[in-house]
Amino acid sequence: MTITIGILGAAFTFFQLLASLQITKPIIWPQIKITKFPYYYIMLVSSILLVTASIWQYYKPNTITLSPNPCQTVRVQGSVSSDTVISQAPDGECIGISDGTFFFDKDLKDRPKNYNDLKLQVLQELKNGNTDQAEKLWRTSHVTNDAEMLIYLEDQRILASNSPSITIAVTTMVTGGYASVGRGILQGAYVAQKEYNSNCTLPNCTKVRLLIVNAGSGRGSSDWALYASIAANQIVQQASTFKIKAVLGWPYSGQTVGAIPVLGPAHIPIVSPSASSDSLTSSSDYFSRVVPPDTVQAIAGANYAKNTLKAKKVAVFYDLTDPYSRSLGEAFSKQFEAISHTTVIKELFTVGKTNDDQMGSLIRDSFRQAPDLDLIYYAGYVQDVSHLLNLLPDAKRYPGLEVMGGDGLYDPSDLPSGIYPPTSFGRMVFTAHAYSDQWQFAHLTNPPFFCDYTHDFDPSTPCPGPNTNKKYGYNRASTFSILTYDGLSLLLNASGKAISNLGINFDPPYLQSVIRTIKGNQAFQGVSGRISIDSNGNPINKAVVILRVDENGMTRMIGSLNCFSVQSHCGDTSP
Template identity: 40%
Template structure:
């Protein structure tokens, strides 16, 4: 029997197609009410379209009575035009005469079934769609506003979302959609799918495809429409229902043809849609479940996107993304890292302390034309103007396009304004009475708000222009934090504030909130924060002392206490933000960053190096998600606008965070100096970005020479994550610099299975593995190597990110002897280079600051790590530039600091001499090579002579 969907000839008696899984118990000439036919023509206002939103498929023979100027509900609804018509109904654009002729879309059900049982099934299906949509409450799902029955026909009224569906768009432009634009729309749909998965029971759409995604001409957001076959599980054993729940061939996954769809099936269909958008390859015109790698069809696409699609389109449902949040996070990370765009699809769920920027897309808007596409899969002739996605629009919930508003952190509720009782009936009288009561209540609340505002103005206006003076002295103004409430859903307007995003405290703190809560002194720190919030500086100082008595290595407590001294002194000060990561798996880097920054702050304040001007620090945490860097950078810009003492940033150590933050800080003319961010993409990024660490290219060149001369390597297997900017550039740099044979093995950061799979590809000893990545991932590699006897002697070489002491568990200690890595600093470097008599005061000051509660010689108390050293050097560079720009004065502009930083030359740092080049990179900076001995101790290779260590 020939499959009506894909054309495959199947043996007689088969129920499902062996190729596509389609239901075969229907002659090819019959019609399908939901499933689209491969290669079907694209519908217009006069083209017949299936009621489920699919294209083609034919009709049953019944026709709609809805024509222009037709009236429904005793003249309430007046039809303007037919948007689409199919075998089980039509969709029309109409005016609601009771609500100022507001435009709505009306969907009609026509059942021509002679079988009463099947006819009732059609009604139940339509009823279920109404019920599903009426109970959904998401800004990107059109709301049901009414439902009724006239004669034998049923009608559903929805809000009108003017725009163009993606199927029509692709047909109109006939070329791939730009990657950033496509990813932006897909991220918005994933937010919808995440919401659907949270319903009880979870809702599976089952027919995601370009025709069912509308880009609204009102706010340029993607709407998901046509829930006609959503939640069809209860009837999936009925043959006709089994067919109607198949979705659309080309987009539907294989398990859906057996009636086993779940949320992961929608992710597959959405990935198929994304594949179509970025390649202009319509999957309905090809055998099902066949998606070539996207970069073979469009070379401009990123490897990260290809990897995402490969995972999402796998036939094994257990190997796909297991929920919408996972897929959305990877897409947002790709947008942030490659396109420097922050997506705000979740901003109506999560608190934000400042606006989240929306990406701009370089594509030109389409010309405006008549007609629109209904948010329900019915396509109209023509297409309205399409402009860039993500642009702000008026929003009834407040904030941005659907960003934070008066009800921060909550999803908007009851947008339709109706209480549904049963199919075809509503309770307008009860609702009107409820609305009358609500009107009185809201009027009363509005009066109270107005009185409060008037009272506030009476208090505030006489005091405008008078800075707030902290208790205990006449220091310059300080911006007070707006710490979020315990519930986390009322962020302050003050940009110096902290909010919770995905379980992490993200934002800025000047001492009224803490980030490092994992230490044993956390109780004292919390009490200090409470005292500071109450303005009791004396009590706060006592608690900070108690906290440091328990753990003297806690630089966060040191910084806040130092700030209190400055504010109480009455002396002028300048403020720097320390941007870092203090939560998540890389929090250890953040602790090091704060230690280095505090030593520099304490030194310069204690020695009055800036004369009468003191140094104050604000701490910024972006957590584990690099996308938060853009959000926090916006906060810094806003804080600097309020507080002119904020003149620069020391941070971030991770390349992706640094890149995301720098773009925003540059636009506000705020300079930034990074300690360890080394990705090649940062070279020449901005005239306001500087770094004291060399680029990946520089350290990869040193590593390649070391591999040849010291390790005698003739070939190397290079492990890299092509979705991470640091790993990708470092691995490719090594490949370019290494003269022997190389082999690239890709893995995914924080994915042990991908690393283990990479090791299994090595059937013979490659001699050397160059691991372009991070310590926690190379630890997985070290744990896997003993399982492969052929790799017993394989050496491992890597970059500076492997110098993370907390990244190696005791279980791999026996394998550390394989490890070698380049680094930008080492605490014994001065002595090894026989320059011990010239060692800077930093080493003594570091020990004095942190060793009182632990006098041993371990890292973090007496012995600084490389991250501490480089953070100190980055802070010192900022302060050196500040001294030059201040020139004996007491006020400093960020633009003057930028000019001074650009001229920094021959600054002797702890990690070597620092001279900033025109591209922001350090010129000829010293690089060291480190290795582990058999006891797991680190040593430095001598006599390598790489870079200039001592300033001339």
């Protein structure tokens, strides 16, 4: 019976697809008698299934089917909410919302082999209300930098204390190829949460509870908008259950363009720590960010390329289908052409899909058009840039050739063992929105964030001290950690004003109205620079840093532009 139903279903799907293809020529079917010879029946069924699978693979729509089953393997039993908000994407990632009854980060790199089993036991203890026992159990792993677990532990302390609290959803990508970015995001969020809760920063010592929303890395940036929209819909569905005041995220523009059409109409404020595409400006009355649009860093990069690097012949590599890459590449091209009175070479690639052979072809084409090429501007992400850097011509043959890019080229790992290959050492420059050495570069005293970060994730290292600010993920904060801290600080700064005016029952639209008032004399000092938000949700004259990969493969800060200190209005004349 099951086989018969399967055959009928396959045949039905087959004919549906044929109809959808609108084939104009008639199909002549062979005359096959299946009553006397069963193997003809088998051949017919096999052919139908094969053709159906082939046509479906080619013509399948750009949607995904979610299945919760594989994501149940690490779920805490007895949870009411997690059954409806955790699902599995086609690439195996678990996406959705966790309130501490599910953990997303299962990568065991630099962690004990039994760590995931231990985390499941910890979450079970949290579910049972045994917060102290849960923390003691987790500490036996000697893993100190798992911000996901630290957030769940902090959340449970809040619930156990019955303290007044507000809830913020933190969106991230803590699974898949961009998991290191996601870990940095959660670290920055935890430092802000812990500081606000420990110091009773909000009125009436209101606590900050964080929900973790994982949208995954997908099979490439082409999945980001779709995955983010699915996670955003889950946030909207659960907003009243969890009393979500706002959303912190997403990290990338490609994700944010998928989330805004869902969260904006639901009147849920969104603050992105790092999404920078120009297309996001004025995209929603409920969207803000703590980094400037790509045009700002692209103009800074073009000016630096022309005036400092003395570049004359430039090729710009960018992806028309990726919001970040397109706006960055187009803005750089426009500015460089305007100030140099030359035409840049434009090479198109596809983020996450261009391989070495294709990239090599683009490089050869650039040199064919300009044999004396002295700068390649790569508007892409660090996860892809190795395809370009590994194929760079020898520095001895082309000593003047440099590679430049935007903040997407920042590598939040320990160099020189990171992503940048030796072919890039001493010849790679990029702009960014934050850097751990930014305060020292400006000859200013570090804010508490840096030592709080070390105390939270590397408690055995004294801070300040000679061994701090050395290892990313432990005692040295990545750009994503810094920007996420500032993004959550913006939301909590506004939440404090909302609580003072209306109490903790303020609604999300009111919070959004308060966010728009944080400018002029209401601006505050963030770790990445002065935080002041204009009517379009963009930061006003926000600082941009310039970084270089030196001859030893280490990233060094070499410059800073725009407004860093809150002590100066920096062109912001708002009251």
